[in-house]
Amino acid sequence: MKVFVPTPLRSYTKNRPEVSAAGRTMGELLLDLDRQFPGMRFRMIDEQDGIRQHIRFFVNGEAALDLNVELEPQDEVQIICAISGGGK
Amino acid sequence: MHLLIGTRKGAFILSSDDKRRNWSMRGPIFLGHIVHHIVQDPRKPNVLLMAARPGHLGPSLYRSTNFGKTWKESSAPPAFAKAKEGEKGLVAQHVFWLAPGHASEPKVWYAGTSPQGLFRSEDGGDTWQSVDGFNLNPMRDKWCAAGEEGPPDGATMHSISVDPRDANHIYLGMSSGGVFESTDRGANWAPLNKGCSAEFLPDPNAEYGHDPHCVRLHPQNPDRLYMQNHCGIYRMDRAEGLWHRIGTKMPKKIGDIGFGIVLHPRDTETAWVFPMDGTTVWPRTSPGGKPAMYVTRDAGKSWQRQDKGLPAEQAWFTVKRQAMCVDQGKPVGVYFGTTSGEVWASRDEGESWKDIARHLPHIYCVEHAI
Numbered sequence: 095m096k097v098f099v100p101t102p103l104r105s106y107t108k109n110r111p112e113v114s115a116a117g118r119t120m121g122e123l124l125l126d127l128d129r130q131f132p133g134m135r136f137r138m139i140d141e142q143d144g145i146r147q148h149i150r151f152f153v154n155g156e157a158a159l160d161l162n163v164e165l166e167p168q169d170e171v172q173i174i175c176a177i178s179g180g181g182k
Numbered sequence: 183m184h185l186l187i188g189t190r191k192g193a194f195i196l197s198s199d200d201k202r203r204n205w206s207m208r209g210p211i212f213l214g215h216i217v218h219h220i221v222q223d224p225r226k227p228n229v230l231l232m233a234a235r236p237g238h239l240g241p242s243l244y245r246s247t248n249f250g251k252t253w254k255e256s257s258a259p260p261a262f263a264k265a266k267e268g269e270k271g272l273v274a275q276h277v278f279w280l281a282p283g284h285a286s287e288p289k290v291w292y293a294g295t296s297p298q299g300l301f302r303s304e305d306g307g308d309t310w311q312s313v314d315g316f317n318l319n320p321m322r323d324k325w326c327a328a329g330e331e332g333p334p335d336g337a338t339m340h341s342i343s344v345d346p347r348d349a350n351h352i353y354l355g356m357s358s359g360g361v362f363e364s365t366d367r368g369a370n371w372a373p374l375n376k377g378c379s380a381e382f383l384p385d386p387n388a389e390y391g392h393d394p395h396c397v398r399l400h401p402q403n404p405d406r407l408y409m410q411n412h413c414g415i416y417r418m419d420r421a422e423g424l425w426h427r428i429g430t431k432m433p434k435k436i437g438d439i440g441f442g443i444v445l446h447p448r449d450t451e452t453a454w455v456f457p458m459d460g461t462t463v464w465p466r467t468s469p470g471g472k473p474a475m476y477v478t479r480d481a482g483k484s485w486q487r488q489d490k491g492l493p494a495e496q497a498w499f500t501v502k503r504q505a506m507c508v509d510q511g512k513p514v515g516v517y518f519g520t521t522s523g524e525v526w527a528s529r530d531e532g533e534s535w536k537d538i539a540r541h542l543p544h545i546y547c548v549e550h551a552i
Contacts, residue, residue, distance in 0.1 A: 100238075102236045102238050102239055103239070132257060133242070133255055133256075133257065136240050136242070136259060136261070137239035137240045137242065138239070138240070139240075140240060140261075140273040140274075141261035141262050141263075141264060141271065141273060141274065142262075142264060142265055142270075142271040142272075142273055143264070144273065146238075146239065146240050148237065148238040148239075149238065149239075175238035175239075176238070
């Protein structure tokens with residue numbers, strides 16, 4: 095499925111704004127992204143499997159609030175660096 | 183020689199010839215990243231390690247083997263152990279402090295995080311492992327106060343120092359938590375705060391819970407420790423095991439509160455501090471808006487003000503704990519960076535000052551490199 099990558103993470107994707115990855119859940123999708131782009135997952139997901147404070151995921155425009163959200167191959171996933179007031 | 187500058191918005195390298203008169207700047211490196219610490223490997227001078235993270239993303243570490251021309255990200259940055267089901271685990275939000283290991287262990291590095299955690303790399307900084315003797319210590323949560331703010335504010339681990347005579351002997355400092363010591367390479371830890379005041383605790387003579395801001399071992403005598411604490415300036419001779427408040431000899435109107443402390447590389451009696459206002463609501467700016475370094479040349483029996491060349495008034499910056507350093511020169515060069523983005527240098531052990539960089543972002547660290 096298509097995954098849209100925000101600018102802070104494009105150092106991992108060789109500056110590509112859109113990549114392809116697979117998974118039946120958000121958790122699996124992130125593992126596949128990390129397999130393709132090593133180190134990328136830890137920047138979004140902490141060691142307790144929590145989504146980091148300023149990261150948001152959307153599936154077909156709907157917020158995906160945890161890693162168990164199920165995915166279909168035709169889904170489009172957006173990774174967003176949430177607005178944090180300019181301080182970050 | 184060089185100065186490695188870490189800022190709120192990236193890193194910079196200032197370089198000079200041996201006369202330390204003219205400086206040129208390289209950077210920004212990783213523009214927009216929060217760079218808490220950038221450190222040269224004394225065992226391999228071309229190697230630099232940098233703790234950096236963009237504001238939106240998790241923390242990471244980068245290693246350069248060509249003195250900052252190119253960088254490679256750590257493949258396994260510091261991370262706490264995954265908690266058991268139903269329990270809340272710790273999350274490393276920032277890598278705050280980097281310290282090279284012992285000379286006999288050329289690939290070993292230590293890292294301190296926020297919240298307080300200790301990590302070791304045994305492959306030159308590529309992969310990092312938890313030092314479980316600290317991070318999983320049953321006392322850890324009692325030793326360490328929690329803090330919501332990110333460093334350099336709030337709860338963090340810093341001042342990791344390996345005894346140059348013994349790779350198993352390690353000190354660390356925590357804001358807050360206190361000074362701790364291990365003699366078995368991190369397997370066990372003991373508080374080392376006797377004599378140090380903790381005026382913000384119900385029991386100011388508590389065993390732990392103190393707020394060291396910066397602790398340094400003297401390179402010529404590693405049994406002599408100096409500390410700039412939230413509650414004053416201290417010195418310890420390890421055999422005695424007691425902190426002595428040497429800041430009581432500072433001028434009363436200046437006080438002895440600050441973030442950093444740096445030591446003369448050859449003289450065990452000489453140390454520099456940069457006082458800040460720790461009165462009333464703790465502005466943490468230069469007292470009275472008149473910044474000055476203070477030096478002791480007798481291990482804290484007396485202090486002398488050093489402000490020649492510094493702004494005479496209306497200068498309200500702060501110097502953070504990692505933003506002071508010395509070089510190995512004769513006379514010693516002393517350097518500091520400010521929250522207002524200036525780097526100041528003295529080629530005469532603090533007697534006179536010149537700004538060698540301006541208009542940088544908020545400076546978090548200034549480290550000397552050869």
